[in-house]
Every structure is written in structure tokens, then in C-alpha cells.
Amino acid sequence: xxxxxxxxxxxxxxxxxxxxxxxxxxxxxxxxxxxxxxxxxxxxxxxxxxxxxxxxxxxxxxxxxxxxxxxxxxxxxxxxxxxxxxxxxxxxxxxxxxxxxxxxxxxxxxxxxxxxxxxxxxxxxxxxxxxxxxx
Numbered sequence: 001x002x003x004x005x006x007x008x009x010x011x012x013x014x015x016x017x018x019x020x021x022x023x024x025x026x027x028x029x030x031x032x033x034x035x036x037x038x039x040x041x042x043x044x045x046x047x048x049x050x051x052x053x054x055x056x057x058x059x060x061x062x063x064x065x066x067x068x069x070x071x072x073x074x075x076x077x078x079x080x081x082x083x084x085x086x087x088x089x090x091x092x093x094x095x096x097x098x099x100x101x102x103x104x105x106x107x108x109x110x111x112x113x114x115x116x117x118x119x120x121x122x123x124x125x126x127x128x129x130x131x132x133x134x135x
Contacts, residue, residue, distance in 0.1 A: 020083035021131075022070040028087060029064045038063075038091055045119045048112040062094035063087070079129045088127040092120050 019027075028034050038060060042050035049055040066076060070085035076093055077085070085093075096117050104110055121128055 020071070022067055022083050022085040025085065025087045025090065026064065026067040026071055029060065029067060029090075034087060035060060037087060041088070041091060041120065042116070045116050045123070046112065047116040048109045059091065059094050059098075062098065063090040066090040066093050066097075077128060079133070081130050084131055086127055088120070088124055092117060092128070 035056065038056055039050065041047075042056065067085055067087075067090050070076060070082040070090075073082050075082050077089060080089060095113065099110065099113055099117065102110070
């Protein structure tokens with residue numbers, strides 16, 4: 001029987017390591033678990049494109065770019081230091097940016113996508129602020 005803990009096999013973000021949250025998240029973004037997390041987040045908060053594999057892949061790629069920029073020190077979200085950018089915030093930022101840069105008129109799908117962005121930020125506010133503000 002396999003008895004290793006999640007930390008021993010590297011599935012837990014180690015806040016005590018020398019790697020920042022952004023660096024650890026960037027390492028995780030290529031794993032199947034990140035794809036699964038994104039799909040579950042899209043489905044749970046009723047994103048209209050949750051079942052579109054191409055959309056999910058594009059969002060994953062954009063989130064990877066967000067994490068890469070954060071690792072380089074670029075601040076993308078107010079109240080969230082670049083080093084503390086995490087997967088959830090990167091997914092949120094990637095979709096928010098796509099929506100803000102879109103020149104598509106507000107139709108039902110765009111409205112639902114904006115609602116997903118709003119719901120996600122309200123549901124997990126701790127992903128969008130500096131860790132020292134949590135206690």
C-alpha cells in the first residue's frame with residue numbers, strides 16, 4: 001500500500017519553501033490536477049463554456065502566462081503581491097482579462113461569463129489578497 005502523505009509527493013503548496021506561491025503554482029499548472037480544478041471551478045459556478053475543451057485549454061495557457069508574469073514580479077491584481085499569485089487567482093485574472101479585452105457585444109454568454117468572474121471572487125476572497133491579511 002502507498003502511504004506517502006500529499007506533502008511527501010509534492011501535492012501540497014509548501015508555504016515554508018523558498019519558492020513563492022506563484023512559482024509553486026506555475027509548477028502545478030501543467031499537471032492534470034490543474035485542468036481538473038479549472039473544469040470543476042467552471043462547472044461549479046456555471047460558466048457557459050465549461051464544456052468547451054478549447055476554451056479550457058486557452059484559459060489554462062493564459063493562466064500560465066499570468067503566473068509567469070507574476071513570478072517575474074508583475075503585479076496584476078490589487079492587494080495580491082505578485083509572489084502570492086495562485087492558481088485560482090490566475091484563472092480568474094485570465095478570464096477577466098479576456099472579457100475586458102473582448103470587443104464582443106454583451107450577449108447572454110458574455111453576461112454569464114462576467115457573472116462567473118464575480119461569483120468566483122466572492123466565493124474565495126482569500127485567493128485575492130496578501131496572506132498576511134488573512135489572520
